Amino acid sequence: MAAKGATEMEVGGDGVAVITICNPPVNSLSIDVLLSLKESYEEALQRKDVKAIVVTGKGGKFSGGFDISSFGDLHSGKIEQPKVGYISIDILTELLEGATKPSVAAIDGLCLGGGLEVSMACHARISTPTAQLGLPELQLGIIPGFGGTQRLPRLVGLTKSLEMMLLSKPIKGEEAHQLGLVDSLVSPNDLVNTARRWALDICEAREILKFARAQARKQAANLEHPLICIDVIEEGIVSGPRAGLWKEANAFQGLLFSDTCKSLLHVFFSQRATSKVPGATDLGLMPRKITKVAILGGGLMGSGIATAMILSNYPVLLKEVNEKFLNAGIDRIKANLQSRVRKGKMTEERYGKALSLLSGALGYEKFKEVDLVIEAVIENVKLKQQIFADLEKYCPSHCILATNTSTIDLNLIGEKTKSQDRIVGAHFFSPAHVMPLLEIVRTQHTSAQVVVDLLDVGKRIKKTPIVVGNCTGFAVNRMFFPYTQSALLFVDYGMDVYKIDRACTKFGMPMGPFRLADLVGFGVAVATGMQYLENFPERVYKSMLIPIMMEDKRSGEASRKGFYKYEDKRKATPDPEIMTYIQKSRSMAGVTPDAELMKLSDKDIVEMVFFPVINEACRVLDEGIAVKASDLDIASIFGMGFPPYRGGVMLWGDSIGAKYIHGKLAEWAKRYGSFFEPCSYLAERAAKGIPLSAPAASQVKARL
Numbered sequence: 040m041a042a043k044g045a046t047e048m049e050v051g052g053d054g055v056a057v058i059t060i061c062n063p064p065v066n067s068l069s070i071d072v073l074l075s076l077k078e079s080y081e082e083a084l085q086r087k088d089v090k091a092i093v094v095t096g097k098g099g100k101f102s103g104g105f106d107i108s109s110f111g112d113l114h115s116g117k118i119e120q121p122k123v124g125y126i127s128i129d130i131l132t133e134l135l136e137g138a139t140k141p142s143v144a145a146i147d148g149l150c151l152g153g154g155l156e157v158s159m160a161c162h163a164r165i166s167t168p169t170a171q172l173g174l175p176e177l178q179l180g181i182i183p184g185f186g187g188t189q190r191l192p193r194l195v196g197l198t199k200s201l202e203m204m205l206l207s208k209p210i211k212g213e214e215a216h217q218l219g220l221v222d223s224l225v226s227p228n229d230l231v232n233t234a235r236r237w238a239l240d241i242c243e244a245r246e247i248l249k250f251a252r253a254q255a256r257k258q259a260a261n262l263e264h265p266l267i268c269i270d271v272i273e274e275g276i277v278s279g280p281r282a283g284l285w286k287e288a289n290a291f292q293g294l295l296f297s298d299t300c301k302s303l304l305h306v307f308f309s310q311r312a313t314s315k316v317p318g319a320t321d322l323g324l325m326p327r328k329i330t331k332v333a334i335l336g337g338g339l340m341g342s343g344i345a346t347a348m349i350l351s352n353y354p355v356l357l358k359e360v361n362e363k364f365l366n367a368g369i370d371r372i373k374a375n376l377q378s379r380v381r382k383g384k385m386t387e388e389r390y391g392k393a394l395s396l397l398s399g400a401l402g403y404e405k406f407k408e409v410d411l412v413i414e415a416v417i418e419n420v421k422l423k424q425q426i427f428a429d430l431e432k433y434c435p436s437h438c439i440l441a442t443n444t445s446t447i448d449l450n451l452i453g454e455k456t457k458s459q460d461r462i463v464g465a466h467f468f469s470p471a472h473v474m475p476l477l478e479i480v481r482t483q484h485t486s487a488q489v490v491v492d493l494l495d496v497g498k499r500i501k502k503t504p505i506v507v508g509n510c511t512g513f514a515v516n517r518m519f520f521p522y523t524q525s526a527l528l529f530v531d532y533g534m535d536v537y538k539i540d541r542a543c544t545k546f547g548m549p550m551g552p553f554r555l556a557d558l559v560g561f562g563v564a565v566a567t568g569m570q571y572l573e574n575f576p577e578r579v580y581k582s583m584l585i586p587i588m589m590e591d592k593r594s595g596e597a598s599r600k601g602f603y604k605y606e607d608k609r610k611a612t613p614d615p616e617i618m619t620y621i622q623k624s625r626s627m628a629g630v631t632p633d634a635e636l637m638k639l640s641d642k643d644i645v646e647m648v649f650f651p652v653i654n655e656a657c658r659v660l661d662e663g664i665a666v667k668a669s670d671l672d673i674a675s676i677f678g679m680g681f682p683p684y685r686g687g688v689m690l691w692g693d694s695i696g697a698k699y700i701h702g703k704l705a706e707w708a709k710r711y712g713s714f715f716e717p718c719s720y721l722a723e724r725a726a727k728g729i730p731l732s733a734p735a736a737s738q739v740k741a742r743l
């Protein structure tokens with residue numbers, strides 16, 4: 040039997056395949072035409088020279104719909120009925136609508152029933168003003184069967200689509216355009232060419248969207264909502280504004296109840312709540328004006344802090360011990376600023392202005408003019424004590440005396456002065472002009488006024504402050520010390536360094552504990568370790584791995600070799616050589632690798648690295664070092680790069696549950712030692728089923 044119509048396909052030099060429905064007199068859709076449409080599509084999707092598709096009808100008619108004359112053949116069984124849904128779902132939805140290449144329908148004349156349905160499965164519709172579009176199926180005692188009941192309401196709205204279907208009432212191209220069923224109106228002569236251009240424009244938009252998707256995945260692989268946003272934008276481009284709006288509305292609704300949204304809302308409010316500090320900001324004190332700032336030490340931290348200050352228009356006096364160090368410090372500040380100019384974040388003019396706010400000093404003569412001093416010299420208690428005694432002598436009596444120490448007890452630093460009420464910690468995170476957190480440390484002597492003043496400075500230099508109590512490591516470093524500690528412990532027990540780092544970055548950390556140790560430098564890591572060992576010996580794991588590597592002149596990124604090698608600029612490559620050190624460290628620790636640890640999933644690894652962090656965060660909270668759990672969430676996000684979409688360590692901990700965390704820690708404590716011992720705060724909350732972040736009944740001990 041001769042075929043009842045077919046489609047023809049022609050591929051132009053522009054990469055557009057024009058598929059024409061040919062079945063005179065009205066280009067009705069016989070089964071043959073539909074199968075031929077399928078074949079043409081498949082060929083177009085396969086061919087490399089085809090970028091986009093236009094579907095049209097021969098002789099100024101798109102299509103009069105399903106071939107009514109074959110109804111009888113179907114009834115009599117003369118032609119076999121395709122399996123239910125084959126045309127509507129397999130061909131029109133999966134193949135046409137779901138195609139990776141965009142298609143546009145070019146409509147003139149009739150576009151009825153199955154014809155309109157084919158055009159609605161395309162990604163856009165261009166028509167002439169006089170074209171006739173409708174779904175008249177009900178006239179024949181049937182209903183639209185190729186997706187019309189679903190696609191038309193999305194394009195023209197419920198009321199209009201009901202009218203068009205129930206009354207079998209077609210509309211003209213003009214009205215279809217107003218309703219959004221048709222995307223553009225053109226004269227019959229321009230029809231196919233306009234449709235070609237439209238299809239190519241969708242291709243270009245798709246390329247841009249593809250790039251945006253890749254970027255979004257690279258930035259935060261765990262996040263779904265940026266990709267959904269791109270999908271929704273694409274829907275609008277491809278299927279018109281109404282379809283786009285529907286997709287937007289549905290996606291919005293879904294995201295509103297997502298964990299990501301809940302976590303990010305928590306971060307939003309928690310960040311604002313950090314500057315509400317009981318016993319300081321609730322006393323009605325106004326911040327005093329700070330007109331000049333002095334910074335002691337032009338090293339990495341000092342120069343970073345000075346950069347942050349001059350960028351926010353504070354005149355800065357940088358003091359060093361000799362000309363050479365001073366110049367080196369000033370050069371570092373210049374380099375910090377220049378990097379901003381290079382990245383286009385700052386004009387040359389702004390650069391000059393910022394630099395003009397900086398002056399250098401070798402002595403204390405000009406310190407009588409300053410309102411705030413930030414000491415950022417090396418971590419040496421004796422040196423700091425001497426400096427604070429000098430500052431008391433040379434600075435005006437109202438001047439705030441801040442230290443950028445990251446670990447040393449402030450009472451020790453100020454021991455030789457009578458200025459305890461104006462001594463405060465201003466702990467910045469490296470690089471200080473980039474990292475957004477400022478940990479303000481107050482002792483029992485620090486005045487509320489000084490805290491209020493420093494909060495104001497923090498706001499002006501665009502840092503997120505958290506106000507914490509005084510102890511070794513304060514809140515942030517204390518909380519994150521166990522991050523590297525547990526990683527080092529598990530490496531001794533047989534786990535792979537790079538597997539741990541990978542699990543952490545997949546979880547959403549900017550870098551794993553070993554890449555971080557490389558960045559910070561092993562010297563700092565060991566010095567900090569000593570402080571902890573002195574103060575919290577029961578929960579320090581004495582890994583020899585870092586000291587062994589240091590003996591071999593591997594001390595992290597600065598020496599181009601640490602846990603990774605750094606041949607190229609900053610690019611970290613795993614280094615098989617580290618196995619020698621690891622084996623040595625393992626034999627010194629006298630442990631036998633635990634075969635079970637090798638089988639762990641990424642989720643297990645993340646728990647092993649982060650549950651000790653949560654445990655320490657609980658101690659910090661219990662001791663009153665932090666005022667509230669949400670401050671620790673902010674500290675973890677802004678100080679260590681904990682993924683904000685997980686809400687911070689405490690909120691994340693609560694999403695897992697105190698009981699589970701407690702159980703795991705207790706089990707590991709039995710197996711691997713006291714480092715994992717769950718603290719009493721965690722134990723109590725696990726037993727009573729109270730969230731970790733819920734305020735205690737007797738909130739905040741007298742520590743602050």
Ligand SMILES: C[C@H](O)CC(=O)SCCNC(=O)CCNC(=O)[C@H](O)C(C)(C)COP(=O)(O)OP(=O)(O)OC[C@H]1O[C@@H](n2cnc3c(N)ncnc32)[C@H](O)[C@@H]1OP(=O)(O)O
Pocket residue numbers: 064065067068103104105106107108149151152153154156175176178179182183184185187
């Ligand atoms: C699954 C899907 O949802 C189901 C469907 O698509 S069902 C089909 C839906 N389509 C329709 O109902 C359209 C029916 N056709 C019409 O209403 C009118 O024919 C029309 C408005 C298209 C044209 O009207 P008009 O210009 O007066 O010409 P008319 O004489 O009716 O038709 C011209 C020829 O085309 C044929 N024809 C029209 N529509 C046809 C169709 N869908 N299938 C097969 N042949 C069709 C007519 O039988 C006629 O053939 P003839 O010359 O051999 O007698």
